Amino acid sequence: MAAVQGQMKCKLYPSAFSGEVVFQVTTTVGKDYEGVAPKHYVQPTAAPTEGGTDGCVKVRVLSNGGNEARVYVPDGQILTVSADKVHAS
């Protein structure tokens, strides 16, 4: 399985640890997923606010069928999200 590195639009929240952030994205089945990523995997790199900050997280794009993309996120999960959230970098 080859993958392309990319970015995924998400909402960023503070994590319990200063070196990581929580990223939130809504999957294609309408379920919110919240994962954690080291902070150098996200943009903006400034600490997100408690209310959430719009941003991006690095992903590996496993497939993109036009409307949907399957992505591997930094905490090891594979998610299916709307393709317009994802961009190959």
Add this chain to the structure above:
Amino acid sequence: MYLSDVDLRKAVESGDLIVSPVPKDEIGPTSIDLHLGPVDEAKVWDFAALAKHNEELGLRARELNVARMTYGTVSRKFLVQPPREANVGDGLVFRREDAIILRPYGFVVWQTEEIVGTPERDPKYICFIDGKSTRARTGLVVHLTAPTIHAGWSGNITLEMTNCGPLDLVLHAGDAIAQITVAQITQPPALNVRLYQAATYGQTSVCGADPDSASQSG
């Protein structure tokens, strides 16, 4: 094939192994020491908040659906700094000045000072975190069942620490508490192979500048 000190130094110097800050004299024959991060990074489960949350959902107070929880949600809500000594009560983890005291069976989650791992592109190594033998003899466990730092990932390492011994253990920021060993992998994982081809049908950037430009120094 595990790396010796000679190859560990070469891997750090070449950037194929990320250890930041770069270790100076703390590379053993086949390992690199890791240190506890700032004391504010020590976290414990907030049982009271979790119980309240569970009550609102009609769940039992101390239960956590471990395989179905969304860790990001749970961790940012219920992992908090340990109480001060005056407020610890019968708790098993507390803070005294700049130290964390871990009583027998206490559990604390604490990140390493170092960012550790391998580059996303064409990683050559996999890392394993482990305790240090002298600390282990006190009953200190520094990670629980999750020693692998997968190829292509880097970050501060989260230690799941518990005290299996009979004494109260005193922990400080900067303590050399764990170590990594590093092994060569047969080839870069397919997940990490960068194909310079469009996969998103001409979409424009969703987030401005390429996050590859972001600092790896954390």
